[in-house]
Amino acid sequence: MAITEFAKKYHNKMFPERQSSLQETDPEFVERFDNFAFDEVVRQDDLDDKTRFMAILAALIGCQGSDEFRVMLPAALNFGVKPEEVKEIVYQAVAYLGIGRAFPFLKITNEVFQKLGIALPLPPQATTTxxxxxxxxxxxxxDIFGENMRDFWKSGPEESRHINCWLADNCFGDYYTRKGLDYRQREMITFCFLAAQGGCEPQLTSHAAANMKIGNDKSYLIKIISQCLPYIGYPRSLNALQCVNNAIKNK
Incomplete structure (x- = not known):
């Protein structure tokens, strides 16, 4: 068995003129992984490369794959993901993973951008005060979940009502209102954050429903799960698929 021509070409497009040291130390592993991730998985569906890499970056943040994120970030830029889109993915991760898990990826992003000559800070994207x-x-x-969310910010028991308010003003008011990504892209990366970190199945089911409500249908979400699978593994991918199916049943 050898690395396929398709996998070689795709790898070269991701990393022009870059030779992985793993080809010397772990040639059998590289052969199987590259043929799977960069050939079989890529050719499974018609998802465009830019969306594929946005999903991969979000999934790597979700599963805390910092070393792979550092490797894949330049590849994402090579496939058309814009620097401001990368930053919006990282910023929004704070709402779903917390700064403790998102901060390393902000540092990596800045380091990679500086190495590539991308001037920082990037242009402001905030639209709220x-x-x-x-x-x-x-x-x-x-807009995303429906009219039933109009008064959600002031609902719930008094002792925990402030958290529902924070969901409105911080999670959505500080992040979802920013430029750089639209609602469909933001819900897609949220789906990836939740699927990749695991243990968030109620929220993942809710955001699967939200994705489908705003146009990211079941077929699209299956494509996203499929493209993230090499990076987050089978258990969390299968759980994500079950959450999509549960969202349809609940609907």
């Missing part, structure tokens, strides 16, 4: 972030966040929730 301290005064209107809650209202704008609520509107984003309504």
């Amino acid at each position: 301290t005064e209107n972030r809650r209202e704008a966040g609520t509107q984003a929730q309504v």
